[in-house]
Amino acid sequence: MSTYRIKSGDTLSAIARRNQTSVGALMKANPQIKNANLIIAGKTLNIPGSRDSYDGGQSRPAGGGSRPGGTSGGRPTQQTQGTGGTTGPASQGPKGSPFDIARSHLDKNAGSLKLEKGGVGADMEDWVPNNVNCANFVSACLEQAGQIKNSQHHNAVVGLAANLDKDPNFKRVSLANAKPGDVVSMKTPGGHHVVMFAGWKNGKPEFIGSNNVNRDGSQRISMTQMNYPIMSIHQYRG
Template sequence: MSTYRIQSGDTLSKLAQRYHTTVGELAKANNIQDPNKIFAGKTLNIPGSRDEFIPSTSQAGGGRTGGTQGTTGTQGAAPTGPAPQGQVGQWIEQARAELQRAGVDPSKMDPRAIAAIIQHESSGNPNAQNNWDSNAKKGTPSIGLMQTIQPTFDAYKLPGHDNIRNPVDNIIAGVRYSIARYGSVSNVPGLQSMANGGGYVGY
């Protein structure tokens, strides 16, 4: 579960906007009786991180969207079924609906495969940012649920979905990139590795 330590000047309203949730959900997740009273130094649970992801014992690799991985992947065993329950699952379904309206084949964007990438890349935190890898050293850190770098996001976003930190916009760009590079989200090398008994590697 993702957590946040309250800073001086924070309000539940500001934090709800930052983490793409609601004041009510934050209050419920933290048993807060009066949403107008929060205290600096206390830790908040972020409700969007409680989704039921695919269980895995593998460890994340170092690659990120826009990296230098050259494999194309082959169709093999891959996650199937509905998106996970919870807020991340809702974001995935919203993104898939937008992608379908844009003409993307639903069979190429399995929601469980998308959820698996999100689990390993950001643990479901739409504000996740990688400040240490090679992309970050070049000035283009990996950002958001699917850890896209800005040039990749700009190349694969849909019109009207221009915010790399918006979870739906981020998923849209990450999915379109995955399909363009690997043929489908299920073909992402990290998922193919897991399907064959290996560990997850970044895409």
Template sequence: MNYRIKSGDTLSALALKYNTSVDALMKANPQIKNADLIYADANLNIPGAKDGFDSAPGRSGPNLAGGRPGSTNGAAPPDSGDGVKGPLGSPYDIARSHLGKNAGSLKLEGSGVGKDMEDWVPNNVNCANFVSACLEQAGMISNGQHDNSVMGLMSKLDADPQFKRVSLKDAKPGDVVSMKVGSGQHVVLFAGWENGQPKFIGSNNVNSDGSQRISFSNMNYPIMAVHQYRG
């Protein structure tokens, strides 16, 4: 959410009004160097404006714009057991354990993936935040390699000798798949093949307000990279 700062506003008052924190506002607005110095008419990004609690099991919503229809709570693809694993487990299994959760709710959890996700990231753009956290939980990347942008995460995986680019036909569940979506990007984890079509799991814009939920999806966007962990 973007907010136009008014005369008399303070970060502490805005944090209270929008149920966030001054620290989160500072992280979401790196242009602000002094928490006590903000300017009227400047734009302020409000993190967590679309935080929400998990919807009832089985509820579905529209798929990420432009993608093929996908299930938000569907069963795992039959070949999901052939996935990659890190020192601490499978990122695919870790992602699947959070299926159906809203990104905003997941970030409030104090352990696991939720703890590794950065809570200041707006809830309509959590795809890289979620994938990074799953990779961290699997022991495949360090906290320093966590990135909230698709291009940033791609760059870090390219620089990591434990990851190698592969083609989609050679992908295994848990591989990191970066896609071109209109003028932006999206990143998910490969989930396997179903009826000859690739299936993915990630933080997708499936909620009616545009915020994200962990869901399975079939997508046909141009693929920029598939990164596979080799250990």
């Protein structure tokens, strides 16, 4: 999700056309707008679009052996030693582990998952485009685990990270100290991406999340290795 500063003469419909989205999606992304025909120059809009995504075509899997953005084919196991670190117990919330919750949805398309009436799907916001569901999915997993409230759900990577920074139950940790289920925000060539740490495989970190792995650019829940720069890792300590 990117942002846009409204200019004099702009209309919501024109902004939507330029960004290949809809007026309805813009209003859902900007709940402060009550009237689609009344926007104020100088204000900033959230634009649902392509910035919060995993651009598999511009990154090689860090460990090799799986195509960019694809599933690695493995599962992290408890206390598996690799040269990069040790996979310990998964992060736990009052209602379970966000990692286990995410893993239960492996290989589901984000667009289909959002239609499910219960669980993670019910906590994902339907209006988010199917190519930018990474923060939507991670937020929903954290909600299902009881680690965050619905009010902390955010569909932008930087917005979710900011909410976790404000939450005293979360602390920033290094990759060496990460547990499965920790929230990992990354800087990508196209913007940002957020996943959850999934453990170590062959000495390399794996991550699970909603990734742009489908041929049409839409996202699917997958587990893979990535080599994007890490901006932050948030660990639940509640």
